[in-house]
Amino acid sequence: MRLSDFKVEQWMNDYENDAIYNMTDTCVKSLTLQELLDLEDFDFSNLILDYGQITGDVELKKEILSLYASGTIDNITTAQGCLQANELVMNTLLEKGDEVICVVPGYQQFVDIPKSIGCKVRLIELDEYDWQVGVKKFREMLNTSIKMIILNNPSNPTGTEYSNGFLNELIEVCKPYGTYILCDEVYRGLNQEVSISDIYENGISTSSLSKVFSLAGLRLGWIKANEDVIHQINVRRDYSMISTGPLVDKLGWIALKHKDELILRAKNIISTNKNIVREWLKENPRFECVLPSGGTVCFLKYGFDLKSETFAKLLLAEKGVFFVPGSCFDKKYYFRLGLAQDSKLFKAGLNELSNFVDEHLIS
Amino acid sequence: MRLSDFKVEQWMNDYENDAIYNMTDTCVKSLTLQELLDLEDFDFSNLILDYGQITGDVELKKEILSLYASGTIDNITTAQGCLQANELVMNTLLEKGDEVICVVPGYQQFVDIPKSIGCKVRLIELDEYDWQVGVKKFREMLNTSIKMIILNNPSNPTGTEYSNGFLNELIEVCKPYGTYILCDEVYRGLNQEVSISDIYENGISTSSLSKVFSLAGLRLGWIKANEDVIHQINVRRDYSMISTGPLVDKLGWIALKHKDELILRAKNIISTNKNIVREWLKENPRFECVLPSGGTVCFLKYGFDLKSETFAKLLLAEKGVFFVPGSCFDKKYYFRLGLAQDSKLFKAGLNELSNFVDEHLIS
Numbered sequence: 001m002r003l004s005d006f007k008v009e010q011w012m013n014d015y016e017n018d019a020i021y022n023m024t025d026t027c028v029k030s031l032t033l034q035e036l037l038d039l040e041d042f043d044f045s046n047l048i049l050d051y052g053q054i055t056g057d058v059e060l061k062k063e064i065l066s067l068y069a070s071g072t073i074d075n076i077t078t079a080q081g082c083l084q085a086n087e088l089v090m091n092t093l094l095e096k097g098d099e100v101i102c103v104v105p106g107y108q109q110f111v112d113i114p115k116s117i118g119c120k121v122r123l124i125e126l127d128e129y130d131w132q133v134g135v136k137k138f139r140e141m142l143n144t145s146i147k148m149i150i151l152n153n154p155s156n157p158t159g160t161e162y163s164n165g166f167l168n169e170l171i172e173v174c175k176p177y178g179t180y181i182l183c184d185e186v187y188r189g190l191n192q193e194v195s196i197s198d199i200y201e202n203g204i205s206t207s208s209l210s211k212v213f214s215l216a217g218l219r220l221g222w223i224k225a226n227e228d229v230i231h232q233i234n235v236r237r238d239y240s241m242i243s244t245g246p247l248v249d250k251l252g253w254i255a256l257k258h259k260d261e262l263i264l265r266a267k268n269i270i271s272t273n274k275n276i277v278r279e280w281l282k283e284n285p286r287f288e289c290v291l292p293s294g295g296t297v298c299f300l301k302y303g304f305d306l307k308s309e310t311f312a313k314l315l316l317a318e319k320g321v322f323f324v325p326g327s328c329f330d331k332k333y334y335f336r337l338g339l340a341q342d343s344k345l346f347k348a349g350l351n352e353l354s355n356f357v358d359e360h361l362i363s
Numbered sequence: 364m365r366l367s368d369f370k371v372e373q374w375m376n377d378y379e380n381d382a383i384y385n386m387t388d389t390c391v392k393s394l395t396l397q398e399l400l401d402l403e404d405f406d407f408s409n410l411i412l413d414y415g416q417i418t419g420d421v422e423l424k425k426e427i428l429s430l431y432a433s434g435t436i437d438n439i440t441t442a443q444g445c446l447q448a449n450e451l452v453m454n455t456l457l458e459k460g461d462e463v464i465c466v467v468p469g470y471q472q473f474v475d476i477p478k479s480i481g482c483k484v485r486l487i488e489l490d491e492y493d494w495q496v497g498v499k500k501f502r503e504m505l506n507t508s509i510k511m512i513i514l515n516n517p518s519n520p521t522g523t524e525y526s527n528g529f530l531n532e533l534i535e536v537c538k539p540y541g542t543y544i545l546c547d548e549v550y551r552g553l554n555q556e557v558s559i560s561d562i563y564e565n566g567i568s569t570s571s572l573s574k575v576f577s578l579a580g581l582r583l584g585w586i587k588a589n590e591d592v593i594h595q596i597n598v599r600r601d602y603s604m605i606s607t608g609p610l611v612d613k614l615g616w617i618a619l620k621h622k623d624e625l626i627l628r629a630k631n632i633i634s635t636n637k638n639i640v641r642e643w644l645k646e647n648p649r650f651e652c653v654l655p656s657g658g659t660v661c662f663l664k665y666g667f668d669l670k671s672e673t674f675a676k677l678l679l680a681e682k683g684v685f686f687v688p689g690s691c692f693d694k695k696y697y698f699r700l701g702l703a704q705d706s707k708l709f710k711a712g713l714n715e716l717s718n719f720v721d722e723h724l725i726s
Contacts, residue, residue, distance in 0.1 A: 002458065006601035013417050013601070027413065033610060034408035045397035049580030050390065051573075054376050080443045080582070080604060087603050095365065096481075109602050118459075210414075217412030217608040219443070238369035238376075239472050240450050241443060245580040247396060248611075 007328040020320030021349030028340040052246030063256035082186040082208035098147035105329040131158035157336040159292025191294030296340040319352040370691040383683030384712025391703040415609030426619035445549040445571035461510035468692040494521035522655025554657030659703040682715040
């Protein structure tokens with residue numbers, strides 16, 4: 001069960017605290033507790049801090065369900081963040097000898113947890129031109145040994161959004177084999193993206209309050225899937241977490257009751273920041289970027305030969321500008337650019353990046 | 364990775380909500396949020412709900428450290444409950460082919476997680492007379508293949524407290540092999556029990572706020588171990604949880620800053636309930652029980668031939684008295700009796716148990 005360093009998380013753990021301009025965070029600018037409590041008049045004083053409802057507060061699960069087009073609350077169980085939701089799905093459904101398909105560049109958890117279980121992981125590369133991929137590559141790889149395809153929609157770090165056409169075509173390919181499609185949809189919500197759990201019986205959606213809802217500090221995630229899968233996960237869950245607890249469940253219920261306000265806030269921040277990037281790219285021809293339709297991140301490409309780790313470390317030390325280097329996703333010439341931070345700091349950080357380039361590189 | 368039903372947790376999930384008298388809960392009567400907040404004047408309003416400090420708030424870790432006799436905060440990392448702490452330790456240190464020793468009757472997680480990893484699990488039975496065991500049985504079993512011994516001190520469901528003499532002798536046996544001793548110490552704190560992490564380099568202590576601190580709803584646990592083990596666990600942790608979040612960390616810090624008050628409250632409840640049991644046993648000779656020195660639970664034995672599941676279901680349906688049956692721990696003739704509930708309800712529940720026996724069994 002030994003796992004290697006989770007490169008992007010380790011990088012964040014090691015360097016994030018030194019940042020003046022965090023240009024790489026995937027979470028929309030976090031709310032304070034007071035901002036959350038101000039959304040709803042609710043009396044917490046008599047809340048009993050026992051385990052609460054084991055698979056999640058019923059009122060919370062109703063609000064989670066409202067994010068989807070189908071199902072009942074029996075299609076939902078809660079977890080501590082989307083990360084644990086993903087781990088629970090993989091630990092429950094995958095066994096040694098199974099094969100899975102992952103897409104790269106992507107999130108390391110999807111590759112390394114299956115490997116730690118003893119699965120064979122087959123990789124499909126996104127097209128660097130637009131960070132998309134055709135179903136053809138999946139069709140060629142699919143056979144009865146493939147237990148699960150793992151996607152991230154929209155994705156970290158590329159911002160890829162899989163179209164409805166792509167997903168429907170992929171489902172048709174998977175159906176004869178009953179292949180699970182696990183779709184980490186933690187960046188979903190800004191662009192009316194379809195959920196895999198609404199269009200495919202063996203589609204499993206995971207998400208949380210951390211990214212577009214600006215509440216990573218609650219550590220509240222969930223899984224939506226067919227009832228058989230949810231039952232199996234609930235059995236596994238008793239060995240890992242018991243419950244998410246009544247306090248977090250109630251705070252999560254408030255957040256999702258006011259999802260429209262939170263989503264609007266996130267959209268405004270990201271839209272402003274996207275415009276800042278567009279303008280900045282015009283002035284900085286050494287950089288290019290596929291600006292995504294949804295999600296909170298993209299992959300900023302640079303046109304010179306500094307290794308991404310060296311570049312990121314120098315930039316942080318000298319200007320306080322913090323990026324996760326492409327090397328954390330096994331890609332050269334890239335930084336992960338988060339679009340969800342405070343817009344003033346975001347603009348200032350990009351300017352400092354320009355200054356750094358002017359000062360150190362031959363034009 | 365398929366795991367069977369976690370019997371005791373499933374039983375609680377299925378039946379607990381129907382109880383009038385919950386006689387089997389392992390947590391000391393839970394605090395309300397207001398009772399917790401009343402302990403300390405702290406302004407939460409500006410708390411930012413981001414991931415917070417990844418391996419746990421430094422002030423929280425200092426308070427956790429105060430529960431132990433040795434170490435620094437670098438010997439500590441946090442988890443979401445003691446259950447996840449245990450899972451992280453086992454998932455990090457155990458690999459397919461390793462052997463572990465577990466003690467029965469005990470907590471199913473310790474047996475089934477290692478099995479799911481592909482470990483061979485060797486069982487040692489506690490002596491039913493006093494729920495103790497000699498080191499001899501471990502010495503006979505120990506060899507280079509045994510990677511870890513897993514104990515629960517004090518234990519669920521038997522209330523076993525391992526003496527300092529036993530632990531020191533066991534450590535001497537383990538040292539030549541470098542065998543890890545994972546000790547789930549979630550019931551520690553009521554009786555000045557020694558921590559394995561204070562007396563053995565390869566001793567790993569796990570605990571949480573759920574049991575003696577009456578705050579299961581915070582889902583806050585931790586691990587104390589040598590720095591190398593903590594480093595390895597922190598690497599694994601990035602795939603499972605990221606952090607416990609700043610809100611829970613601050614609330615946990617308040618609880619532990621006032622640990623003496625919370626422990627005193629727990630001791631008073633349990634001491635009252637133990638006296639109630641002692642009196643009740645005198646009047647009910649069909650029952651017997653080894654009353655434990657620490658912890659919150661014991662194993663109540665009954666002297667008639669009803670299967671424990673049948674007995675528990677009938678008792679719940681007819682009297683609203685809820686027990687976890689011994690069958691959940693693979694033992695006949697037993698109920699798990701929790702000593703930590705509201706004393707009035709506790710006494711009334713035992714009286715209802717007497718009434719049930721009077722009404723249904725031939726004297």
